[in-house]
Amino acid sequence: MFERLLSLFHPDRSVTPLPDADARHALGALMVRAAKVDRAYLFEEVEEIDHVLSHMYGLNAVEAAKMRARCEKLEEAMPDTDTLARVLHDAIPLGEREAAVKSLWMVVLSDGGERPEEGELLHQIERTLGVSPKRAMQIHAAAAMQAGQL
Template sequence: MFEAIKKMMTGGESAEARSELDPHVAAATLLVEAALADGIYADVEAEKISFILKSAFNLDDEAAAAMQEKAEDLAENATDHHQFTKVVKACLPASERVALIEHLWAVAMADGEKSPFEDSFIRRIAPLLAVDDRERVLARSRAEAAARKS
């Protein structure tokens, strides 16, 4: 009886499956969700995500494509962002979480349009990743500077 109550309270097997999510896949899913925040998943955003996955996680083309496909599937079926932010926050050091915020801004800016929905998404995600407002603003400034250089 206690085991049944425990399973009901923790979500049973689904909670165990979520805890097995790779933190890099969770981060990639957040990148996809940032691109989807304005309702349009532009090719340029998908290309930016692919570039980020290759450079940030040191992946080859095939591994980056597989990770991006998995992240797209997870983002499409997600009911909330907490399942991804929880894994990223627990598994990645602060410097990588701040870098992720910078990458989220880069994806949001990839299509050349400023979307209040993408901005709002990143503002909501940053505290869930334990990234404070100052670091979020600095990450945005770095992403904007990099976008101007491109």
């Protein structure tokens, strides 16, 4: 409602609509949440989110940035991480959920390190997605190696 009132005073203001919580947007929102959990949403993380969205969904750079903006809105509107992860769990098979976990780790590691709160969030998401702890450790190690941190 507030955005609608502001748009009356600034008709040229671009407002990003809140997307449906489908699997694509849920993953994007989880990547945004993972990037923000350490209270520092850095350029490297934004760039990695755009890269993942582009690669996974065949988007060009502009389309990926627009999708990320919609995912940022969804992340803000969805306070419960498990709800977002449950959307993914219910919509995609285990192999794709494991790929999603790797993407989340790539975002977390893109700023050069991993903080305890990031690990806690990703372990919570892994559990909700039904990824076993053993498999989650393998995915984490693969992501760290790809990110050049092992």
